[in-house]
Amino acid sequence: MTALQGLVDExxxxAGLFRLGRDVEAALTMVDVFEGxxxxxxxxxxxxxxxxxxxxTQMLECQxxxxxxxxxxFMEYELMQLLEQPSS
Incomplete structure (x- = not known):
């Protein structure tokens, strides 16, 4: 698995944790996702x-x-799309 694929999976x-209402656990994971x-x-x-x-900025406003x-x-659609696009 590439680093990019690992980041997309994370x-x-x-995003799934946020959807399940596990916001504390998701917020901790979110820090790693944003750093990556x-x-x-x-x-x-x-x-x-x-x-x-x-x-x-939009994601932090949501938080x-x-x-x-x-x-x-935002994480599941826009961020994943941005990460998966070829470097511009």
Missing amino acids: CHQC AQQSLLTAGAQTQQVWAQLL ERQDWLGLAD
């Missing part, structure tokens, strides 16, 4: 990094409002 698992995403996107192009910054389903959606 992202999917974290940050490392993975360091070499990406400026546009991809800008999308990552906007996405991170602040305790919108766990919204946060799960």
Whole structure:
């Protein structure tokens, strides 16, 4: 398994925890996911990094409002898509 696939799997698992209402456990996993995403996107192009910054802001806003389903959606769809796209 590649590092990227491991990160995508961890992202999917974290989103699932949020959907199940296990927000404390999910929040701990989310920190690892965000750190991994940050490392993975360091070499990406400026546009991809800008999308990552906007996405991170939206996800943190969801966390602040305790919108766990919204946060799960961002992680499972937008973040996974961003991680899986070829580097720009």
